[in-house]
Amino acid sequence: MATSITSIRDLAASVRGRRRSLGLSQAQLAGRAHVSRQWVGQFEAGRPTAELRLVLQVLEALDLRLTLDERDGDRREPSSAIDLDALLDEHRRER
Amino acid sequence: MATSITSIRDLAASVRGRRRSLGLSQAQLAGRAHVSRQWVGQFEAGRPTAELRLVLQVLEALDLRLTLDERDGDRREPSSAIDLDALLDEHRRER
DNA sequence: ACAAAATGTCAGCGTACGGCGACAATCATA
DNA sequence: TATGATTGTCGCCGTACGCTGACATTTTGT
16 A cells, blocks of 8 residues: 655655554654654645655654665656656767 | 655665766756755765755656555554553543 | 766855753643 | 643754855866
8 A cells, every 4th residue: 555755745645644553642743753743744734845764754753664666668748858858968079 | 666764864865865866966966856965965975854845856856656554463563552541541530 | 978967965154953841821630 | 720840932052054156176077
């Protein structure tokens, strides 16, 4: 049951959902993740400036695993954008 | 080709690896992700206090996808720790 | 060998983060 | 309905983040 994370809001919603499904209060989660209760609340509300380390701590406390994979082939633009830049750089070098 | 992310170091290494495999410099990636070049360098070096939003921006710029999934069943302790707390809470309520 | 490109590192600046205590508002339950 | 639990929000404080410019060091390419 994997959820794709494309935004902070996705992540926040997943964290809140998981916390609730485990029957934990924000305070309990905070204790396990070594963050403040207020931090949990604000993170769940979608705060984009949260510190990565603390995010990972919370995910760990909730037994949530993050995985990272490539999505080349799924996107149309980035590969052409990359080629364009590489091309220009190369062109500049040859000149 | 999915990589499990269990630490900042994992993530940083994946980002650097991906950037290199795409043939991008830190400066190029920085431009695409709307962060400073120095930020990319420090993040790749494993800085744990990076801002989540910027991390997601960089992952997007590298066409890397994050997914989140539950790992109950893989761990032995958390489920017993959670049960203990829930039990105590319930016990307190009944009293 | 040398030059250009890339990366590592430093310092200054302004903004804001995380923890804390506290209180308001909301929710759950008896 | 009343009460306790939970969550939202505020303000204070000290620390540090991200950007920038700059320079040192390393790597790459010829």
